[in-house]
Amino acid sequence: MFQVSQLQYSYPKGPSFQFPDLELKEAEHLLILGASGVGKTTLLHLIGGLRIPGQGQISIQGTCINTLPQGKLDKFRGRNLGIVFQRPHFVEALTALENLLLVQKLSGLATEKKQAIQVLNNLGIEALAHKKPYRLSQGEQQRLSIAMAVINRPKLLLADEPTSSLDDHNSEQVIDLLMKEAEQNSANLIIITHDQRVKSRFTNTITL
């Protein structure tokens, strides 16, 4: 249940982008391919409500997010969206598990330690629960950032170049994990990438 129409964005002193209309039914996945500089990350940030579009509409689960006031948008993002960024970021002062609990807390949901450990378990990093994120390897960090994206069972899971810095094996695994997590919550999964290795895994693909 995701829809984008007539989306446009212009940077104040930079390029302007026009994006194609998109529509996904429940649990549908989409791969958006494109070379650098075509506005892939901009599109993902617009969909994720991190940037407000100049024109057009973005509707997630029936809510038009581009007209929400800032505070409500923050809460909506916390409840309904999971975003895996190109480079994983964490709250460095907290352990892996505490980062997950923080994400639960920020969304306004109750913090459930059991569920957080379950998610870590699903992603195969349960043993790292009490480690600080900067002690983890790159692949482990990527898994942890997926854990943070899915902990609140979002209806829309976004991933920005999730595989670009990983080898073939890890890249394959990350895509598997994202798909598995999305299917568990019957969520829409949108991956934006220039990584051609990923292409074969998706039926629904567009190129910017």
Next chain:
Amino acid sequence: MNGIRLSWRNLVARPLGTALSLLLLLLGVGLITLVLHLQNHLQQQMTNNLAGIDLVVGAKGSPLQLILSSVLHIDNPTGNIALAEAEKIGRNPFVKKAVPLSFGDNYQGYRIVGTTLEYPAIYEAQLADGKWWEQPMEACIGSLVAERLHLKIGDHFHGNHGLDEHGEGHEEHSYRVVGIIGPTQSVVDQLILTATESVWEVHEHEEAPHHHDGENHHDEHHHDETEEHHYEAEAQRKELPHHHEDEDREITALLIQFRNPMGAIQLPRMINENTSMQAALPAYEINRLMHLLGFGIRSFQWLSAIILLVSGISVFISLFTALRERRFEIALMRTYGASKGQVFRLVLYEGIFLAAIGFTLGSLIARIGLWAVSLWLKEDFGQGMLSAAPIAEEYILFGLTLLVGALAALIPAIQALRVDISETLGQA
């Protein structure tokens, strides 16, 4: 994982910056608290000791010295005055109460003061044990004297000449402790009180052996005279063969309470102009003294304020630099639903947290300092322990410290609030 806990974790995650800020904070708060307490104690002590004494009459000399010696009992007297002359002043219509003081002897460093029962009454002193003195050579001792010298009712002791422990003894005359005075938080706690007649008796009878000693001793007394004025009278007495006469009776000072405020205008001038004595207003002299001391206290307060300011800057720098590295996690938290207000508060809490911990540590250090000063005061001045109970100014200081912490965190907090999620996370 709520905001307050996260702020705490962020502080712990950069121990060096946090430690430096805390060190400066505790130094600033500690110094200010210590100075506030000492100043408070000093003022309290002064007020207690001044009690209801409006005017002090004594031998001519420095008025401050007269007050220090006769009210606070920390300096030597300016000399003696004739009892007859003092009594004349006591009969003045402006005078409500006139209390004579005679001193010049000590027992193990504690002054023996000859006076009337009106003197302990000024300080509303109550007996803890025994009775008030009724005849010469009976003594009532202050609570600190009793505690430190382990004197009990019925004990005997000899006074020593002079006001420090090393004077020659008055071996022939022993005082008997008849009463122990309860704590008054005033100078009375450190005094040995007796009848004025006791002091006369000790010194009159002493004349005999002095005469036997002849010239030698005489010289010694002349020598003393230049150093300690209060020997003057005694030395004079020795030169006159017809002592023991009533008109020769002397006292050291006369404490006066006015019947009405007009006394403050009329009496001092009358005494200073028409008699060989001087009159000093304790309130005025103490104010003058506090003003002189005030300079030292103010310098200290400025120094502490500057340290507090520097600690504020340290908190600011620590948070500011930390936030430059933390802007990614701020953006991340915003992505996962944190509002602008939440991230603003997160940083603000850190500043306030630092300030609160710094204040607590500073208060603690100040109390250790207070304890150390107490020990020293007790050793050197026989004073009681200083109270560690919080004083009103500390609550203000607490608020002020929190304000410093909050102000120092304000700019970093605004920075956090302004983090553009998309821009920050788009930086690959």
